[in-house]
Amino acid sequence: MGKFCFGVDIGGTSVKLGMFSIKGELISKWEIPTVPETVLVDVAKSIEDHFTDEYLKKDCSGIGIDVPGPVTGDGIVSQCVNMHWGRTDVKAEIEKLTGLKAQVANDANAAALGELWQGGGKGYASLVMVTLGTGVGGGVIIGGKIIAGANGAGGEIGHICVNPHEEVACNCGKKGCLEQYASATGIVRLAKLAMAEGKKTTSLSDIDDFSAKDVIDAAKKKDEIGTEVLDKIGWYLAFACSGIAQITDPEAFVIGGGVSKAGDVLLKAIGKYYNEFVMDALKNKEFRLATLGNDAGIYGCAAMVAGEKIG
């Protein structure tokens, strides 16, 4: 087993890279710009530059990489629109470029593994992460391993249908996805819908182009519309998490992404409804906040190759 490893989080505009001890300490991190045509070569080169007398290549246990697209359990990227990739064997390519062992995962799944390894889910062997950002992503970790799925679509929590009566379409084309309510975009949408009804007062009407944060902040100040929207997203998240619990029975849920900066009020809003929808054995599951922020991906990637049994 090596002494250190790399985690590489490939995003649409930049690639985050981290060097980690195999125990999970971040030794250094840096970024390079994403150039889709050459990104894997650029990553290989950037990693090569980080071998030193102290960190010899022979002591490196490997490279974990994530990409913003579906990845199967054997490291095949089915498609990655941002990189203009069709079906690509990223694992084989990066191993050839570097001569190091590699593992590949979807970015949201890697973030979930990172939170389990060194973040909000540290100490657990199984967890489900729900990432509330512009969209809603997620990842399911069981026994320290990502549930990648047959098509790399495991953990696609944002597109669980939570409202079969919805009439507006989600970006994915179907209707009633969790993302339409609990993402930053969804929260603003719900607030605007509630305001258009005109039945409740709100301080949000004083803000041009208000954000999801403004809605949550309003809720914290007992604003009528803010409170209604927070209650609704709590209900939708509880409903989605209850289905996930009935199927996978994880040790905990970890809530991350920009919207999770709302903190305890968000966890309370979910907790208000969650027990209603689950069997006794699944009641009172732990809901925690993510702690690694934008570094969750590089942590999770490193976890895949750290060589330690995790979870």
Place this chain on the structure above:
Amino acid sequence: MGKFCFGVDIGGTSVKLGMFSIKGELISKWEIPTVPETVLVDVAKSIEDHFTDEYLKKDCSGIGIDVPGPVTGDGIVSQCVNMHWGRTDVKAEIEKLTGLKAQVANDANAAALGELWQGGGKGYASLVMVTLGTGVGGGVIIGGKIIAGANGAGGEIGHICVNPHEEVACNCGKKGCLEQYASATGIVRLAKLAMAEGKKTTSLSDIDDFSAKDVIDAAKKKDEIGTEVLDKIGWYLAFACSGIAQITDPEAFVIGGGVSKAGDVLLKAIGKYYNEFVMDALKNKEFRLATLGNDAGIYGCAAMVAGEKIG
């Protein structure tokens, strides 16, 4: 690795036992009555009786056992009401009684594994089984392994909430569980509710105490109420399966239990709605019928100890 193994399915009134080759051929099967106080001793004795000159104990790779209650991934039974057990380490007890390696699982999860090994899901590495009987059970298999869950409540598909507006309580205490609609009991209930509305004609009113089979048979003959109920259970099953797919992305779904004898009309009823609720990558999943019937449990139990990599 041994040459053969045993699968033991502990039910409320009888224990089914099977001797299998490690490749999955059923060599012989038999039953003994369930006496809760002595069931594990009885099982050990019954297995001991089946070692012969041809099947030597030293060539046995182990015993897989399932029980009708929650079992964690490490073989601990949290509770088994039928056996009057609290927390019980069935794996350790049966290993001590027999001197053989043992694995323990929940009965519905074992049935799912059995269908993957030698039944309707043969050849797959991942599948979700939905068992439609008096209640609704299920099991999730990923990479040839049961997702048992932190409390042994993984795969509790029957109690996924599919209708948050339901006012009648399920046996589990909560409202809107899949089991309230898609179980044999649920199907009869839905037919009676539709008949009470009095808007549609039905041949079911000619049958005293009609069964779920009568409802499905009526649907096959284009009976109005039968057709309405089959459509509804298709919708509820599709909704539940869509959530499962978004989370675990299995290779296939296998539908078993008494209600699945309805055959293709049931699969068609699910297929009518399933694609509506899932992302493109998850559309057109394979839905198959279970093939092992009441033997699925012993097959799945044997699979746990067969020693072959399955899936």
